[in-house]
Amino acid sequence: MRxxxxxxxxxxxxxxxxxxxxxAFAWAPVATLQQALENWTEVAPQLAQITxxxxxxxxxxxxxxxxxxxxxxxxxxxxSHGDLMERLLDVQPLRTGLPYMYQGVSDRFYxxxxxxxxxxxxxxxxxxxxxxxxxxxxxxxxxxxxxxxxIKLIVQINDWSLRMLAGQEMKTGFGWVQAKPHCSMAPFxxxxxxxxxxxxxxxxxxxxxxxxxxxxxGAANGExxxxxxxxxxxxxxxxxxxxxxxxxxxxxxSNANYREVxxxxxxxxxxxxxxxxxxxxxxxxxFGDRVRMEAKTADGxxxxxxxxxxxxxx
Amino acid sequence: MRxxxxxxxxxxxxxxxxxxxxxAFAWAPVATLQQALENWTEVAPQLAQITxxxxxxxxxxxxxxxxxxxxxxxxxxxxSHGDLMERLLDVQPLRTGLPYMYQGVSDRFYxxxxxxxxxxxxxxxxxxxxxxxxxxxxxxxxxxxxxxxxIKLIVQINDWSLRMLAGQEMKTGFGWVQAKPHCSMAPFxxxxxxxxxxxxxxxxxxxxxxxxxxxxxGAANGExxxxxxxxxxxxxxxxxxxxxxxxxxxxxxSNANYREVxxxxxxxxxxxxxxxxxxxxxxxxxFGDRVRMEAKTADGxxxxxxxxxxxxxx
Numbered sequence: 001m002r003x004x005x006x007x008x009x010x011x012x013x014x015x016x017x018x019x020x021x022x023x024a025f026a027w028a029p030v031a032t033l034q035q036a037l038e039n040w041t042e043v044a045p046q047l048a049q050i051t052x053x054x055x056x057x058x059x060x061x062x063x064x065x066x067x068x069x070x071x072x073x074x075x076x077x078x079x080s081h082g083d084l085m086e087r088l089l090d091v092q093p094l095r096t097g098l099p100y101m102y103q104g105v106s107d108r109f110y111x112x113x114x115x116x117x118x119x120x121x122x123x124x125x126x127x128x129x130x131x132x133x134x135x136x137x138x139x140x141x142x143x144x145x146x147x148x149x150x151i152k153l154i155v156q157i158n159d160w161s162l163r164m165l166a167g168q169e170m171k172t173g174f175g176w177v178q179a180k181p182h183c184s185m186a187p188f189x190x191x192x193x194x195x196x197x198x199x200x201x202x203x204x205x206x207x208x209x210x211x212x213x214x215x216x217x218g219a220a221n222g223e224x225x226x227x228x229x230x231x232x233x234x235x236x237x238x239x240x241x242x243x244x245x246x247x248x249x250x251x252x253x254s255n256a257n258y259r260e261v262x263x264x265x266x267x268x269x270x271x272x273x274x275x276x277x278x279x280x281x282x283x284x285x286x287f288g289d290r291v292r293m294e295a296k297t298a299d300g301x302x303x304x305x306x307x308x309x310x311x312x313x314x
Numbered sequence: 315m316r317x318x319x320x321x322x323x324x325x326x327x328x329x330x331x332x333x334x335x336x337x338a339f340a341w342a343p344v345a346t347l348q349q350a351l352e353n354w355t356e357v358a359p360q361l362a363q364i365t366x367x368x369x370x371x372x373x374x375x376x377x378x379x380x381x382x383x384x385x386x387x388x389x390x391x392x393x394s395h396g397d398l399m400e401r402l403l404d405v406q407p408l409r410t411g412l413p414y415m416y417q418g419v420s421d422r423f424y425x426x427x428x429x430x431x432x433x434x435x436x437x438x439x440x441x442x443x444x445x446x447x448x449x450x451x452x453x454x455x456x457x458x459x460x461x462x463x464x465i466k467l468i469v470q471i472n473d474w475s476l477r478m479l480a481g482q483e484m485k486t487g488f489g490w491v492q493a494k495p496h497c498s499m500a501p502f503x504x505x506x507x508x509x510x511x512x513x514x515x516x517x518x519x520x521x522x523x524x525x526x527x528x529x530x531x532g533a534a535n536g537e538x539x540x541x542x543x544x545x546x547x548x549x550x551x552x553x554x555x556x557x558x559x560x561x562x563x564x565x566x567x568s569n570a571n572y573r574e575v576x577x578x579x580x581x582x583x584x585x586x587x588x589x590x591x592x593x594x595x596x597x598x599x600x601f602g603d604r605v606r607m608e609a610k611t612a613d614g615x616x617x618x619x620x621x622x623x624x625x626x627x628x
Contacts, residue, residue, distance in 0.1 A: 070382065070421035073491060094485035102488040103417045107384035107557040119455045119553065140628055141433045162553055171408035174416040175489020177387060181454075181554045239433065239476055240495045243421040314454055 001048050002188040002303065003153070005033055005063040011108070013063040018188055019053035022305065026053045033066050033189065037244040040136045040152055044191075064109035064185035065155060066134060066245060072106035072183070074130075074159060074249035075099050075232040077225040081254030081268055088271035088280075089167040099227045099235045102175040104159070106247070110184035112307045116160060117314040118181070118287075124163030125285040125311055127212070129264035129293045131204045131222055132157045132249040133229045134189060138242035144202075147233035150242075154195065154204060156186035156295050156304035157249060163267050163284060186293065187305030194303050202228020204295070206303075208253045210264055211292040212285075217269070218262035220255040222295070287313045315362050316502040316617065317467070319347055319377040325422070327377040332502055333367035336619065340367045347380050347503065351558040354450045354466050358505075378423035378499035379469060380448060380559060386420035386497070388444075388473060388563035389413050389546040391539040395568030395582055402585035402594075403481040413541045413549045416489040418473070420561070424498035426621045430474060431628040432495070432601075438477030439599040439625055441526070443578035443607045445518045445536055446471045446563040447543045448503060452556035458516075461547035464556075468509065468518060470500035470609050470618035471563060477581050477598060500607065501619030508617050516542020518609070520617075522567045524578055525606040526599075531583070532576035534569040536609070601627045 004025065005013035015028035015036060029046050030036050036043040076082055077099060086092060093100065110116055118125055134153040142150065159180070166179035198205040204222040211217060227235070232248050253264045263269045270280035285291070294306035318339065319327035329342035329350060343360050344350050350357040390396055391413060400406060407414065424430055432439055448467040456464065473494070480493035512519040518536040525531060541549070546562050556562075567578045577583045584594035599605070608620035 068384065070384075071419060076488070091487055093487045094482055096482045096486060098482075100486050100488050101491045103419065103491055105385060105417065105554055107560075108555075117454070123553070140431070165553070168408055168410045168412075170487035172410060172414050173405055173407045173484035173487060173489070174390070174414050175487070177415045177417055177550060178553045236491060239437070239479070239492045240419055241422075246421075 001191045002194060003033060003047070003065055004187050005065050005067055006061045007063055011068055013067050017047050017050045018057070023057055024053035025055050025057050026050045027055070034245045037134065037136055037152060060113055062113060062187045063111040065187070065189035066109065066185070066247065068108050069106040069245050069247050070243045071246040072104045072249070073101055073236045073246065074104050074251060075101045075227070076251035077227045077232060078251055078254040079226050080256045080258055081252045084268050084271035088267060088274060089170060091167070091170055099232055101232065101235060104180050105182055108182050110182060110309070112184065112187045112305065113309065114184070115310050115312045116184065117312055119314040121287055123165060126161045126163050126266045127291045128159040128161050128252045129208045129210050129218065130157050130159055130250045130252050131155070132247050133233065134245060134247050135233055135242055137244045138233060138237045138246070140237055140239060140241045142234055142237045144231040144234040147230040147237070148202065150233060151192060151229060153189040154192060154199070155189045155247070156293065156307070158184040158291070158293055158307055159249065160184065161265065161267070184307055184309060186307045188303065190303045195297065198297055202230040204250070206295045206297050208264055208293065208295045213290055216262065218264045220253045220261045220264055222250065222253050224255060225250060285311050287311055315505045316508060317347060317361070317379055318501050319379050319381055320375045321377050325382055327381050331361050331364045332371070337371055338367035339369050339371050340364045341369070348559045351448065351450055351466060374427055376427060376501045377425040379501070379503035380423065380499070380561065382422050383420040383559050383561050384557045385560040386418045386563070387415055387550045387560065388418050388565060389415045389541065390565035391541045391546060392565055392568040393540050394570045394572055395566045398582050398585035402581060402588060403484060405481070405484055413546055415546065415549060418494050419496055422496050424496060424623070426498065426501045426619065427623065428498070429624050429626045430498065431626055433628040435601055437479060440475045440477050440580045441605045442473040442475050442566045443522045443524050443532065444471050444473055444564045444566050445469070446561050447547065448559060448561050449547055449556055451558045452547060452551045452560070454551055454553060454555045456548055456551045458545040458548040461544040461551065462516065464547060465506060465543060467503040468506060468513070469503045469561070470607065470621070472498040472605070472607055472621055473563065474498065475579070475581070498621055498623060500621045502617065504617045509611065512611055516544040520609045520611050522578055522607065522609045527604055530576065532578045534567045534572070534575045534578055536564065536567050538569060539564060599625050601625055
């Protein structure tokens with residue numbers, strides 16, 4: 001089952017169930033995805049029963065599937081990304097044996113075709129391709145094994161980052177605020193079964209294809225996470241209940257063979273350039289730049305649809 | 315004007331305007347404080363016109379004035395607190411010349427008399443007395459001077475902390491997730507004019523009286539912040555719009571003469587003990603412990619009312 005949210009007069013938009021081909025939809029029997037997640041046991045079977053999709057889908061109607069959330073907690077679970085970023089930023093985060101995670105801004109997620117507003121090109125505008133899961137209510141103290149059942153939907157995210165601010169905020173120990181403005185989401189939130197055996201062990205084992213201004217920049221696979229998303233959910237819930245509709249992120253998708261598959265953010269690519277050539281060669285994004293992100297399964301499907309956005313001056 | 319939210323069948327409760335004496339209220343013409351903040355220019359004058367308070371206020375009816383918020387960004391603007399915590403945690407956060415700030419969990423704030431649930435007494439349960447401001451919509455790039463006008467309400471907060479987790483999370487650079495579960499709020503959100511000249515330069519210049527199990531623990535004044543709350547709002551809004559109803563916190567209230575006035579959290583007191591006696595003497599909270607927090611003006615008023623809570627096992 002694939003769900004989308006279409007623009008309406010409210011910030012939460014209106015929930016739609018998407019036809020298998022992705023070209024049509026039916027309105028859901030509940031107004032918003034947040035409402036569905038708050039009553040998932042009851043609502044999900046109603047959504048799954050829908051087999052007639054009378055409405056044509058216009059891409060510009062799309063919001064993020066969850067246009068705002070009460071909580072967005074982003075991990076950093078791809079070790080090759082962490083290693084490269086530590087070298088670039090000259091930081092040595094404490095190895096706690098636990099996942100890394102920060103809390104990000106969640107009052108708005110950009111839709112997949114919205115222009116993305118920044119007020120200063122000099123801040124090092126960067127994309128970060130990643131995956132996330134949306135949970136129903138997760139009680140405090142839920143284990144990783146139990147957390148698996150709370151993962152109701154999977155989404156594809158661009159965690160926009162401002163690199164000139166990220167290093168210094170990390171060095172305060174307080175985490176990122178200015179360096180992490182609002183994120184974007186791909187069109188469709190999908191139930192785990194949509195990924196078949198490419199959802200395994202809490203990993204989203206598909207390739208994340210990233211094109212920057214029409215040129216392929218990365219095609220890393222989502223599998224090699226140090227912690228599965230169920231473990232990240234359990235980490236988040238260790239000392240708090242997670243309200244239904246909380247989103248937990250994987251961190252930037254990255255593979256150890258980054259020289260072959262490329263990267264899911266510019267900063268990582270700059271770190272590789274620094275290793276190879278002594279300093280970064282690639283500049284960050286400029287106003288007018290475009291980025292496209294589309295996850296592809298082994299059999300060529302794009303379950304989440306594509307993010308296609310332009311960076312603009314606020 | 316003082317506003318409160320009373321428990322109802324929804325998580326957002328129902329908005330009330332409080333009588334000058336604090337013992338009675340009138341229902342507001344809008345349902346929730348969030349709605350009021352989204353239309354503050356229109357709604358605030360309607361609230362201010364109310365002069366008849368027909369309902370008796372029962373303390374156990376009280377939610378947090380804003381029971382959940384789309385965003386909670388907490389600063390750390392009292393230098394004597396920062397200095398002591400750095401010694402205790404053995405951390406040296408980068409001095410960026412900018413305020414320190416992390417994003418905290420905001421999907422729920424405990425009401426002033428709710429029991430506070432933790433699942434492990436060994437995690438170092440601690441209170442943190444502080445102040446916060448609630449803003450209307452603040453556009454990205456708003457200056458500190460402009461931010462002053464966006465501060466619509468002032469609140470008193472207990473930012474519950476788990477100290478055994480806080481040091482290691484800070485050392486990851488990602489900020490606090492597990493160490494910062496849900497916060498509590500005192501009964502009343504007040505407009506700045508309620509504080510008279512004790513709201514000045516973005517500082518809440520009142521004493522925050524803290525009693526732990528009936529014994530006075532702290533009486534620090536809110537004035538000596540390195541940055542005013544308007545500057546913290548501008549910091550938060552540098553690269554993002556702040557949605558109406560965002561809450562920005564001062565960080566733990568602390569004064570340089572902490573040996574005289576005491577502390578607003580146990581950790582700070584333990585840092586002083588470490589300086590004086592080589593190691594901490596005071597243990598953290600136990601299940602069944604109580605904490606009371608009440609800010610007092612120079613003329614003896616308690617504009618926010620009091621937080622009076624018990625720590626319980628989840």
